[in-house]
Amino acid sequence: MSKAHKREKQPEQVRRSLLDHAARCAVDEGLGSLTLQAVADAASVTKGGLLHHFPSKQALIEAVFEDLLGKLDMEIDRLMSEDAIDRGRFTRAYVDAFFQVTRDGAESPWAALSISCMTDARLRQLWSEWMRDRLERHAQTDSHPAFKLARYAADGIWLANLMEADGLPAKELAELRDHLQNLTIQE
Amino acid sequence: MSKAHKREKQPEQVRRSLLDHAARCAVDEGLGSLTLQAVADAASVTKGGLLHHFPSKQALIEAVFEDLLGKLDMEIDRLMSEDAIDRGRFTRAYVDAFFQVTRDGAESPWAALSISCMTDARLRQLWSEWMRDRLERHAQTDSHPAFKLARYAADGIWLANLMEADGLPAKELAELRDHLQNLTIQE
DNA sequence: GCAAACAAACCGACCATACGGTATGTTTAT
DNA sequence: ATAAACATACCGTATGGTCGGTTTGTTTGC
Numbered sequence: 242m243s244k245a246h247k248r249e250k251q252p253e254q255v256r257r258s259l260l261d262h263a264a265r266c267a268v269d270e271g272l273g274s275l276t277l278q279a280v281a282d283a284a285s286v287t288k289g290g291l292l293h294h295f296p297s298k299q300a301l302i303e304a305v306f307e308d309l310l311g312k313l314d315m316e317i318d319r320l321m322s323e324d325a326i327d328r329g330r331f332t333r334a335y336v337d338a339f340f341q342v343t344r345d346g347a348e349s350p351w352a353a354l355s356i357s358c359m360t361d362a363r364l365r366q367l368w369s370e371w372m373r374d375r376l377e378r379h380a381q382t383d384s385h386p387a388f389k390l391a392r393y394a395a396d397g398i399w400l401a402n403l404m405e406a407d408g409l410p411a412k413e414l415a416e417l418r419d420h421l422q423n424l425t426i427q428e
Numbered sequence: 429m430s431k432a433h434k435r436e437k438q439p440e441q442v443r444r445s446l447l448d449h450a451a452r453c454a455v456d457e458g459l460g461s462l463t464l465q466a467v468a469d470a471a472s473v474t475k476g477g478l479l480h481h482f483p484s485k486q487a488l489i490e491a492v493f494e495d496l497l498g499k500l501d502m503e504i505d506r507l508m509s510e511d512a513i514d515r516g517r518f519t520r521a522y523v524d525a526f527f528q529v530t531r532d533g534a535e536s537p538w539a540a541l542s543i544s545c546m547t548d549a550r551l552r553q554l555w556s557e558w559m560r561d562r563l564e565r566h567a568q569t570d571s572h573p574a575f576k577l578a579r580y581a582a583d584g585i586w587l588a589n590l591m592e593a594d595g596l597p598a599k600e601l602a603e604l605r606d607h608l609q610n611l612t613i614q615e
Numbered sequence: 616g617c618a619a620a621c622a623a624a625c626c627g628a629c630c631a632t633a634c635g636g637t638a639t640g641t642t643t644a645t
Numbered sequence: 646a647t648a649a650a651c652a653t654a655c656c657g658t659a660t661g662g663t664c665g666g667t668t669t670g671t672t673t674g675c
Contacts (some may be wrong), residue, residue: 464636475635479635480638484635581645
């Protein structure tokens with residue numbers, strides 16, 4: 242333990258910092274015009290150092306995306322574990338997680354990444370694989386058409402929120418959320 | 429005026445060709461990596477010729493987007509004119525227009541453009557202005573929460589369709605469409 | 616216990632090139 | 646003749662990626 246404060250190179254920490262700052266840069270400049278130099282600067286590393294951890298720009302982007310996807314995954318699991326009702330449990334967690342992200346607006350790392358998710362074939366694949374896996378796992382409880390509709394609507398609201406310059410009004414978001422949650426419990 | 433048959437330079441037609449091929453290129457390569465040269469080549473014009481019609485890349489992209497937005501606008505008007513019921517008329521047309529676009533999948537010019545719509549602040553503004561204008565015009569008939577939900581769900585489905593490599597199954601799309609249309613007539 | 620040897624982490628300079636845009640020339644229409 | 650509609654050639658720059666070297670950490674041989 243005594244080695245913990247004099248260690249000069251901490252690759253794990255640098256790697257994390259690179260992931261975080263890459264996400265942040267993507268939010269600020271848009272992922273399209275994301276530059277390796279900017280990420281390296283933000284993380285106080287040289288471009289060479291960055292390319293040591295991630296052999297290419299694409300590799301960096303994918304790593305950031307996988308990282309975020311993992312976080313979303315954990316958050317949904319957490320929400321599901323707090324839900325006592327079987328029927329529609331996943332859908333409720335999915336909707337809630339998306340509203341959480343939506344509330345954060347453009348500052349959320351998800352904003353830029355999920356956008357780029359559509360332009361990049363590889364990221365699209367990662368996402369649809371994750372989604373397919375989740376839907377299969379919860380087919381017994383969440384395959385009703387009404388649940389499907391609620392999830393799609395959540396996506397649409399999330400999208401609309403990104404489109405608006407300042408995001409949708411907080412009050413309206415709250416109303417929409419309640420409306421969607423009601424869909425998952427009634428009938 | 430009478431010499432319409434031997435005309436060798438038809439700027440209007442070239443301009444149209446540029447718009448169409450730009451949309452097509454954006455679909456193939458993604459708008460981020462869209463290049464003036466590629467568009468010019470596709471339209472059998474030199475880059476200089478392209479820049480004569482559109483003074484900058486941004487101007488080209490905006491023109492393409494406005495063009496497509498105009499087409500969507502007309503399509504929605506057409507659909508609305510065929511709808512005898514007042515209540516939810518706009519929402520039905522909106523949903524239908526989106527499913528039309530969705531059915532075309534990745535080949536539709538909308539795929540790439542609407543994606544880029546999110547990365548580009550100017551395009552986002554154009555879209556949200558169009559949307560706001562439409563919603564105001566049909567506030568009397570389409571402001572019910574159920575309609576809002578249907579529109580958001582249509583957006584979500586459209587998005588999900590883009591995410592899947594080969595798009596959603598045609599059968600499922602048809603079911604979803606019927607489901608949404610039902611939402612706009614009952615209650 | 617301590618170097619030597621090896622590997623990982625990182626830096627700094629450089630390269631190749633693709634791309635947006637300009638400046639200027641040439642052809643076509645009115 | 647004049648202007649629009651193009652073509653050709655070129656430039657500046659930004660950016661992804663490479664490469665050789667340097668520092669830091671770990672293992673091995675004695």
